[in-house]
Amino acid sequence: xxxxxxxxxxxxxxxxxxxxxxxxxxxxxxxxxxxxxxxxxxxxxxxxxxxxxxxxxxxxxxxxxxxxxxxxxxxxxxxxxxxxxxxxxxxxxxxxxxxxxxxxxxxxxxxxxxxxxxxxxxxxxxxxxxxxxxxxxxxxxxxxxxxxxxxxxxxxxxxxxxxxxxxxxxxxxxxxxxxxxxxxxxxxxxxxxxxxxxxxxx
Numbered sequence: 001x002x003x004x005x006x007x008x009x010x011x012x013x014x015x016x017x018x019x020x021x022x023x024x025x026x027x028x029x030x031x032x033x034x035x036x037x038x039x040x041x042x043x044x045x046x047x048x049x050x051x052x053x054x055x056x057x058x059x060x061x062x063x064x065x066x067x068x069x070x071x072x073x074x075x076x077x078x079x080x081x082x083x084x085x086x087x088x089x090x091x092x093x094x095x096x097x098x099x100x101x102x103x104x105x106x107x108x109x110x111x112x113x114x115x116x117x118x119x120x121x122x123x124x125x126x127x128x129x130x131x132x133x134x135x136x137x138x139x140x141x142x143x144x145x146x147x148x149x150x151x152x153x154x155x156x157x158x159x160x161x162x163x164x165x166x167x168x169x170x171x172x173x174x175x176x177x178x179x180x181x182x183x184x185x186x187x188x189x190x191x192x193x194x195x196x197x198x199x200x201x202x
Contacts, residue, residue: 038133038141041168043162045143046130048078052120061120068117075116080169081109083162088184106124107191108184129154139163 004024016109051074060066092099131144141161146154160172172181 004180012097038135038143041141042130042143042157043172044078044161044168045145045159048075052202056120064117067120068113071113071117071120076109076113078170079112080162080164080193081105083164083169083171084181084184087181088188104188107188111184111187112180127151128147179189 004111055061055067055070060070082105085101088095088108089101089104095102126161127148129146129148131142131146133141135141139162142162143159143161145157145159147157148154156176158174159170161168161170172179174180176188
């Protein structure tokens, strides 16, 4: 549990470490990034990162309330927290009442946003290498990026997108193979007992 939590923190810190002057996407298997059907998720990721870095450089990250307001208005729309919560809940989701689903989504969103705002001030101007997006299907795409560390191995990130009715949205982030959704799934199992009617795992 502790290892997964630390991995999640790495995800958030790494998000604020990306630079607008990142290395270009390397061409892979003969498919340049802007000629693939998956170029939009990659462009969305870079847009979100550019917004984050500009905000941090402006000094706004030092004010907790201002940082939270910024994240809710400018960064949260890149994510689908309802979809993320559904994945984290697993099979229990179909047994839950609407109010139970809403409560779980609120808990996940609050935890995600609070952790992110707490780490905004950890900005470092580290270079990043993007890789050509890979599709699980036509509606499910992974965008990988490596945070190049001055010493040691790079931090390997993976952002998972799905095509919603409102366009491409992020619903999971991995750091060195550790998934945020998996972390929350384990967290929810610890928060609620099997007999707790608020979380009816079967």
